[in-house]
Amino acid sequence: MNIDSPENNFLNFIKSNSKILIYSLAIIFITLLVIFWHLNNQENNKTIISDNYIKAQSFLKNEKKDDAKKILLDIIEKKNSPYSSLALFLIIENNLIENKSEVLGYFDKVIENTSLEEEDLNLIKFKKAMFISDLKNEQDILKLLNPIIKSNSVWKN
Numbered sequence: 373m374n375i376d377s378p379e380n381n382f383l384n385f386i387k388s389n390s391k392i393l394i395y396s397l398a399i400i401f402i403t404l405l406v407i408f409w410h411l412n413n414q415e416n417n418k419t420i421i422s423d424n425y426i427k428a429q430s431f432l433k434n435e436k437k438d439d440a441k442k443i444l445l446d447i448i449e450k451k452n453s454p455y456s457s458l459a460l461f462l463i464i465e466n467n468l469i470e471n472k473s474e475v476l477g478y479f480d481k482v483i484e485n486t487s488l489e490e491e492d493l494n495l496i497k498f499k500k501a502m503f504i505s506d507l508k509n510e511q512d513i514l515k516l517l518n519p520i521i522k523s524n525s526v527w528k529n
Contacts, residue, residue, distance in 0.1 A: 421452050425459060432466055441468040448478055451485040457496055464503065476504065494525045 386393065424443050431440035447459040460482050469475050479500040483493065501516045520527050
C-alpha cells in the first residue's frame with residue numbers, strides 16, 4: 373500500500389484533527405438543539421396567548437369583566453401582533469377601560485410594539501382615528517390618517 377494514498381491522507385487528517393472535528397460537531401449539534409428549542413418555545417407561547425384570548429372571551433360571556441381585562445392587557449403587553457390588536461379591540465368593544473387616554477396608550481403600544489403587516493397597521497391607525505374622533509381636533513386626526521390617505525392602502529377611501 374502506498375503511504376501517500378488518498379485514504380491514508382484522509383485518515384491522517386482525521387486523526388490529527390479529531391478534537392477540532394469533535395468540537396465542531398458538538399457545536400453544530402448544540403446550535404441545532406437551541407434553534408429547535410427556541411422555535412418550539414415560540415410555538416408554545418403562541419398557543420398560550422391564543423388560549424388566554426379564548427379564556428378572556430369566556431370571562432366576558434360570563435360577565436367577569438375584571439378577569440377578562442387583566443388577561444387582555446397581558447396579551448397586549450406580550451406584543452403578539454394578531455392577538456395584541458384583537459385584545460385591544462375586545463377591550464374597546466366591551467368598554468373594559470373607561471379612560472380614553474389609557475386606551476390611546478394601548479393603541480400606541482399595539483402600533484409600536486408588534487410586527488404588523490402594513491395594511492393591518494393602517495387598519496389599527498384608522499380605528500384609532502375613529503376612536504379619537506370625539507376627543508381630538510380634526511388636525512390631530514388628519515395627522516394620524518395622512519400616511520394612509522397618501523398611500524395605496526385599501527383603507528384609503
